[in-house]
Amino acid sequence: MSSSRRSPAGVATRLWRNGPLPESGDTSAGCLRREFLLTAAGAAAGAAAQAGGLTAGEVVERIRKNVGVPWRAETVDTFKAGGPDTPVKGIATTMMATFDVVKKAAAAGRNLVITHEPTFYNHEDKTADLAGDATWRAKDEFLRANNMAVFRFHDHWHAHRPDGINQGMTEELDWTRRADAGDPRLFHFDGLTLDGLAREMKSRLKIRAMRVVGDPALRVRTAAANWGYASQAGGIRALSRKDVDALIVGESREWEVVEYAADCVTAGQGKGLIVLGHIVSEQAGMKYCARWLKGFVSEVPVEFVAAQEPFWTPA
Numbered sequence: 001m002s003s004s005r006r007s008p009a010g011v012a013t014r015l016w017r018n019g020p021l022p023e024s025g026d027t028s029a030g031c032l033r034r035e036f037l038l039t040a041a042g043a044a045a046g047a048a049a050q051a052g053g054l055t056a057g058e059v060v061e062r063i064r065k066n067v068g069v070p071w072r073a074e075t076v077d078t079f080k081a082g083g084p085d086t087p088v089k090g091i092a093t094t095m096m097a098t099f100d101v102v103k104k105a106a107a108a109g110r111n112l113v114i115t116h117e118p119t120f121y122n123h124e125d126k127t128a129d130l131a132g133d134a135t136w137r138a139k140d141e142f143l144r145a146n147n148m149a150v151f152r153f154h155d156h157w158h159a160h161r162p163d164g165i166n167q168g169m170t171e172e173l174d175w176t177r178r179a180d181a182g183d184p185r186l187f188h189f190d191g192l193t194l195d196g197l198a199r200e201m202k203s204r205l206k207i208r209a210m211r212v213v214g215d216p217a218l219r220v221r222t223a224a225a226n227w228g229y230a231s232q233a234g235g236i237r238a239l240s241r242k243d244v245d246a247l248i249v250g251e252s253r254e255w256e257v258v259e260y261a262a263d264c265v266t267a268g269q270g271k272g273l274i275v276l277g278h279i280v281s282e283q284a285g286m287k288y289c290a291r292w293l294k295g296f297v298s299e300v301p302v303e304f305v306a307a308q309e310p311f312w313t314p315a
Contacts (some may be wrong), residue, residue: 065296095306116286
Protein backbone atom coordinates (compact mmCIF):
# COMPACT_ATOMS: atom_id res chain seq x y z
CA MET A 1 0.00 0.00 0.00
CA SER A 2 1.34 3.46 -0.76
CA SER A 3 0.57 7.09 -0.18
CA SER A 4 1.93 10.32 -1.58
CA ARG A 5 1.59 14.04 -1.63
CA ARG A 6 3.23 16.68 -3.77
CA SER A 7 5.28 19.35 -2.03
CA PRO A 8 4.74 23.05 -2.80
CA ALA A 9 7.89 22.91 -4.95
CA GLY A 10 6.28 20.16 -7.05
CA VAL A 11 8.52 17.34 -5.88
CA ALA A 12 6.66 14.09 -5.28
CA THR A 13 7.18 12.60 -1.83
CA ARG A 14 6.52 8.85 -1.65
CA LEU A 15 5.80 7.26 1.65
CA TRP A 16 5.24 3.56 1.08
CA ARG A 17 3.39 1.53 3.72
CA ASN A 18 4.25 -2.07 4.57
CA GLY A 19 6.76 -2.74 1.82
CA PRO A 20 9.91 -1.59 0.00
CA LEU A 21 9.98 0.85 -2.86
CA PRO A 22 9.60 -0.76 -6.31
CA GLU A 23 12.75 -1.21 -8.34
CA SER A 24 13.65 1.61 -10.72
CA GLY A 25 12.10 1.00 -14.13
CA ASP A 26 9.31 -1.26 -12.85
CA THR A 27 6.42 -0.81 -15.30
CA SER A 28 4.28 -3.71 -14.12
CA ALA A 29 0.52 -3.28 -13.80
CA GLY A 30 0.86 -3.31 -10.02
CA CYS A 31 3.42 -0.54 -10.10
CA LEU A 32 1.34 1.54 -12.52
CA ARG A 33 -1.66 1.15 -10.23
CA ARG A 34 0.45 2.31 -7.28
CA GLU A 35 1.59 5.34 -9.31
CA PHE A 36 -2.08 6.19 -9.98
CA LEU A 37 -2.85 5.94 -6.26
CA LEU A 38 0.16 8.12 -5.47
CA THR A 39 -1.07 10.78 -7.88
CA ALA A 40 -4.60 10.63 -6.46
CA ALA A 41 -3.34 10.88 -2.87
CA GLY A 42 -1.12 13.79 -3.84
CA ALA A 43 -4.05 15.60 -5.40
CA ALA A 44 -6.12 15.06 -2.24
CA ALA A 45 -3.31 16.41 -0.08
CA GLY A 46 -2.98 19.46 -2.32
CA ALA A 47 -6.71 20.12 -2.13
CA ALA A 48 -6.64 19.90 1.67
CA ALA A 49 -3.70 22.29 1.82
CA GLN A 50 -5.43 24.78 -0.48
CA ALA A 51 -8.46 24.64 1.81
CA GLY A 52 -6.22 26.03 4.53
CA GLY A 53 -5.76 22.98 6.74
CA LEU A 54 -2.51 21.28 7.72
CA THR A 55 -2.16 17.73 6.39
CA ALA A 56 -0.16 14.81 7.74
CA GLY A 57 1.90 14.84 4.54
CA GLU A 58 2.87 18.46 5.12
CA VAL A 59 4.00 17.66 8.66
CA VAL A 60 6.16 14.81 7.36
CA GLU A 61 7.58 17.06 4.65
CA ARG A 62 8.64 19.54 7.33
CA ILE A 63 10.24 16.72 9.32
CA ARG A 64 12.20 15.69 6.23
CA LYS A 65 13.40 19.25 5.70
CA ASN A 66 14.42 19.80 9.33
CA VAL A 67 15.89 16.44 10.37
CA GLY A 68 19.25 17.34 8.87
CA VAL A 69 20.06 14.06 7.10
CA PRO A 70 19.16 12.71 3.65
CA TRP A 71 15.91 10.75 3.60
CA ARG A 72 16.53 7.07 2.98
CA ALA A 73 14.98 5.23 0.04
CA GLU A 74 14.57 2.11 2.19
CA THR A 75 13.17 2.99 5.62
CA VAL A 76 10.50 2.02 8.13
CA ASP A 77 9.68 5.72 8.52
CA THR A 78 6.35 5.61 6.68
CA PHE A 79 2.64 5.91 7.39
CA LYS A 80 1.20 2.93 9.27
CA ALA A 81 -2.37 4.23 9.36
CA GLY A 82 -4.09 7.01 7.51
CA GLY A 83 -1.95 8.84 4.98
CA PRO A 84 -0.50 12.17 3.85
CA ASP A 85 -3.93 13.58 2.97
CA THR A 86 -5.26 13.18 6.53
CA PRO A 87 -6.23 16.62 7.93
CA VAL A 88 -4.32 17.24 11.17
CA LYS A 89 -6.07 18.61 14.25
CA GLY A 90 -3.21 17.93 16.64
CA ILE A 91 -0.02 15.88 16.94
CA ALA A 92 1.03 13.34 19.58
CA THR A 93 4.56 11.98 19.75
CA THR A 94 5.09 8.68 21.51
CA MET A 95 7.64 5.94 21.91
CA MET A 96 5.10 3.28 20.83
CA ALA A 97 1.65 3.72 19.31
CA THR A 98 -0.07 1.21 21.57
CA PHE A 99 -3.87 1.03 21.57
CA ASP A 100 -3.80 2.87 24.90
CA VAL A 101 -1.69 5.69 23.43
CA VAL A 102 -3.90 5.90 20.33
CA LYS A 103 -7.03 6.22 22.48
CA LYS A 104 -5.45 8.91 24.66
CA ALA A 105 -4.32 10.84 21.58
CA ALA A 106 -7.80 10.66 20.05
CA ALA A 107 -9.42 11.84 23.28
CA ALA A 108 -7.07 14.83 23.33
CA GLY A 109 -7.78 15.70 19.70
CA ARG A 110 -4.32 14.66 18.50
CA ASN A 111 -5.15 12.67 15.38
CA LEU A 112 -1.61 12.47 13.96
CA VAL A 113 0.52 10.11 16.04
CA ILE A 114 4.26 10.14 15.44
CA THR A 115 5.66 6.94 16.90
CA HIS A 116 9.21 5.70 17.28
CA GLU A 117 8.41 1.99 17.31
CA PRO A 118 5.96 -0.19 15.37
CA THR A 119 2.19 0.05 15.58
CA PHE A 120 1.29 -3.46 14.43
CA TYR A 121 3.64 -5.83 16.26
CA ASN A 122 6.54 -6.24 13.80
CA HIS A 123 9.39 -4.10 12.54
CA GLU A 124 7.86 -3.37 9.13
CA ASP A 125 4.24 -3.22 10.38
CA LYS A 126 3.14 -5.93 7.97
CA THR A 127 -0.46 -6.88 8.69
CA ALA A 128 -1.34 -9.63 6.21
CA ASP A 129 -1.01 -12.35 8.86
CA LEU A 130 -3.21 -10.36 11.27
CA ALA A 131 -6.25 -10.03 9.02
CA GLY A 132 -8.41 -12.32 11.19
CA ASP A 133 -7.06 -11.13 14.54
CA ALA A 134 -9.59 -9.41 16.81
CA THR A 135 -7.07 -7.16 18.58
CA TRP A 136 -5.53 -5.89 15.35
CA ARG A 137 -9.00 -5.33 13.89
CA ALA A 138 -10.15 -3.32 16.92
CA LYS A 139 -7.10 -1.07 16.77
CA ASP A 140 -7.27 -0.63 13.00
CA GLU A 141 -10.99 0.15 13.07
CA PHE A 142 -10.50 2.68 15.87
CA LEU A 143 -7.82 4.49 13.88
CA ARG A 144 -10.07 4.61 10.82
CA ALA A 145 -13.19 5.65 12.74
CA ASN A 146 -11.32 8.56 14.32
CA ASN A 147 -9.64 9.67 11.08
CA MET A 148 -6.20 9.16 12.56
CA ALA A 149 -2.81 8.88 10.89
CA VAL A 150 0.20 7.13 12.40
CA PHE A 151 3.67 7.89 11.09
CA ARG A 152 6.78 6.08 12.27
CA PHE A 153 9.86 8.21 12.99
CA HIS A 154 12.65 5.80 13.83
CA ASP A 155 15.54 5.63 11.37
CA HIS A 156 15.88 9.34 10.78
CA TRP A 157 15.38 10.35 14.42
CA HIS A 158 18.35 8.18 15.33
CA ALA A 159 20.30 9.56 12.35
CA HIS A 160 19.56 13.15 13.40
CA ARG A 161 22.47 14.92 15.11
CA PRO A 162 22.33 14.78 17.98
CA ASP A 163 20.57 11.40 17.98
CA GLY A 164 17.07 12.40 19.11
CA ILE A 165 16.60 9.42 21.40
CA ASN A 166 19.99 9.73 23.08
CA GLN A 167 19.53 13.48 23.52
CA GLY A 168 16.15 13.07 25.19
CA MET A 169 17.33 10.28 27.48
CA THR A 170 20.43 12.24 28.49
CA GLU A 171 18.31 15.26 29.42
CA GLU A 172 15.71 13.18 31.28
CA LEU A 173 18.42 11.55 33.40
CA ASP A 174 20.20 14.89 33.93
CA TRP A 175 23.38 13.34 32.57
CA THR A 176 24.46 16.11 30.20
CA ARG A 177 27.52 16.88 32.32
CA ARG A 178 28.37 13.18 32.48
CA ALA A 179 28.33 12.58 28.72
CA ASP A 180 31.66 11.87 27.06
CA ALA A 181 32.85 14.69 24.78
CA GLY A 182 33.74 12.28 21.99
CA ASP A 183 30.98 9.70 22.38
CA PRO A 184 27.60 10.93 23.67
CA ARG A 185 26.54 7.35 24.51
CA LEU A 186 29.28 7.02 27.11
CA PHE A 187 28.68 8.44 30.59
CA HIS A 188 31.21 8.97 33.35
CA PHE A 189 30.62 8.65 37.10
CA ASP A 190 32.70 9.14 40.23
CA GLY A 191 32.76 5.49 41.25
CA LEU A 192 29.00 5.15 41.72
CA THR A 193 28.05 1.57 42.59
CA LEU A 194 26.11 -0.55 40.11
CA ASP A 195 23.28 -0.68 42.63
CA GLY A 196 23.36 3.11 43.01
CA LEU A 197 23.33 3.64 39.27
CA ALA A 198 20.38 1.27 38.82
CA ARG A 199 18.45 2.95 41.63
CA GLU A 200 19.09 6.40 40.18
CA MET A 201 17.78 5.36 36.77
CA LYS A 202 14.79 3.56 38.23
CA SER A 203 13.81 6.66 40.18
CA ARG A 204 14.31 9.21 37.42
CA LEU A 205 12.65 7.13 34.70
CA LYS A 206 9.93 5.83 37.04
CA ILE A 207 10.56 2.20 36.13
CA ARG A 208 8.48 -0.55 37.73
CA ALA A 209 10.40 -3.58 36.46
CA MET A 210 14.17 -3.40 36.00
CA ARG A 211 16.73 -6.22 35.84
CA VAL A 212 20.42 -6.04 36.66
CA VAL A 213 23.33 -8.43 36.11
CA GLY A 214 26.50 -8.04 38.18
CA ASP A 215 27.81 -7.31 41.66
CA PRO A 216 25.70 -4.55 43.30
CA ALA A 217 28.88 -3.15 44.86
CA LEU A 218 30.71 -2.88 41.49
CA ARG A 219 32.20 0.59 41.07
CA VAL A 220 31.01 2.15 37.82
CA ARG A 221 33.20 4.86 36.38
CA THR A 222 32.04 4.57 32.77
CA ALA A 223 28.74 3.24 31.48
CA ALA A 224 27.76 2.73 27.86
CA ALA A 225 24.15 3.23 26.78
CA ASN A 226 22.39 1.22 24.09
CA TRP A 227 18.86 2.60 24.29
CA GLY A 228 16.25 0.21 22.91
CA TYR A 229 17.29 -3.18 21.58
CA ALA A 230 20.91 -4.29 21.99
CA SER A 231 22.06 -6.72 19.33
CA GLN A 232 24.42 -9.58 20.10
CA ALA A 233 27.35 -7.95 18.28
CA GLY A 234 26.77 -4.45 19.61
CA GLY A 235 26.18 -5.51 23.19
CA ILE A 236 29.22 -7.76 23.40
CA ARG A 237 31.40 -5.16 21.73
CA ALA A 238 30.39 -2.55 24.31
CA LEU A 239 30.78 -4.83 27.33
CA SER A 240 34.17 -6.12 26.17
CA ARG A 241 35.68 -2.64 26.16
CA LYS A 242 38.22 -2.24 28.94
CA ASP A 243 37.02 1.29 29.69
CA VAL A 244 33.35 0.29 30.12
CA ASP A 245 32.21 -1.01 33.52
CA ALA A 246 28.49 -1.30 32.80
CA LEU A 247 26.16 -1.46 29.81
CA ILE A 248 22.67 0.03 29.89
CA VAL A 249 20.13 -1.43 27.44
CA GLY A 250 16.42 -1.43 26.84
CA GLU A 251 16.29 -5.13 26.06
CA SER A 252 18.40 -7.95 24.67
CA ARG A 253 18.03 -11.68 24.16
CA GLU A 254 18.93 -13.57 27.31
CA TRP A 255 21.05 -16.13 25.46
CA GLU A 256 23.15 -13.39 23.88
CA VAL A 257 24.17 -10.19 25.71
CA VAL A 258 22.64 -11.21 29.05
CA GLU A 259 24.48 -14.54 29.07
CA TYR A 260 27.69 -12.80 28.01
CA ALA A 261 27.35 -10.33 30.89
CA ALA A 262 26.81 -13.16 33.36
CA ASP A 263 29.89 -14.93 32.01
CA CYS A 264 31.91 -11.72 32.37
CA VAL A 265 30.98 -11.68 36.05
CA THR A 266 31.95 -15.34 36.50
CA ALA A 267 35.24 -14.67 34.72
CA GLY A 268 36.00 -11.94 37.27
CA GLN A 269 36.02 -9.11 34.74
CA GLY A 270 33.96 -6.72 36.86
CA LYS A 271 31.11 -5.91 34.49
CA GLY A 272 27.48 -4.93 34.97
CA LEU A 273 24.38 -4.95 32.77
CA ILE A 274 21.25 -2.89 33.43
CA VAL A 275 18.11 -3.89 31.49
CA LEU A 276 15.57 -1.06 31.66
CA GLY A 277 12.83 -2.28 29.32
CA HIS A 278 12.52 -1.09 25.74
CA ILE A 279 9.80 1.53 26.19
CA VAL A 280 11.31 3.32 29.17
CA SER A 281 14.76 3.23 27.58
CA GLU A 282 13.69 5.42 24.64
CA GLN A 283 10.59 7.19 25.96
CA ALA A 284 12.25 10.51 26.75
CA GLY A 285 13.61 10.67 23.22
CA MET A 286 10.08 11.10 21.90
CA LYS A 287 9.32 13.60 24.64
CA TYR A 288 12.22 15.60 23.23
CA CYS A 289 10.78 15.04 19.73
CA ALA A 290 7.62 16.93 20.69
CA ARG A 291 9.72 19.95 21.68
CA TRP A 292 11.69 19.68 18.45
CA LEU A 293 8.54 19.55 16.31
CA LYS A 294 7.18 22.70 17.92
CA GLY A 295 10.09 24.56 16.32
CA PHE A 296 8.51 24.24 12.87
CA VAL A 297 4.87 23.19 13.45
CA SER A 298 2.79 25.94 15.03
CA GLU A 299 -0.65 25.58 13.42
CA VAL A 300 -1.82 22.74 15.69
CA PRO A 301 -1.06 21.55 19.24
CA VAL A 302 1.90 19.18 19.64
CA GLU A 303 2.30 17.08 22.78
CA PHE A 304 4.04 13.99 24.05
CA VAL A 305 1.88 11.03 25.09
CA ALA A 306 3.77 8.46 27.15
CA ALA A 307 3.48 4.78 26.37
CA GLN A 308 2.87 2.84 29.56
CA GLU A 309 5.57 0.47 30.80
CA PRO A 310 3.93 -2.93 30.19
CA PHE A 311 5.65 -4.86 32.99
CA TRP A 312 5.01 -5.08 36.71
CA THR A 313 6.41 -7.29 39.44
CA PRO A 314 4.46 -9.13 42.16
CA ALA A 315 4.67 -7.56 45.59
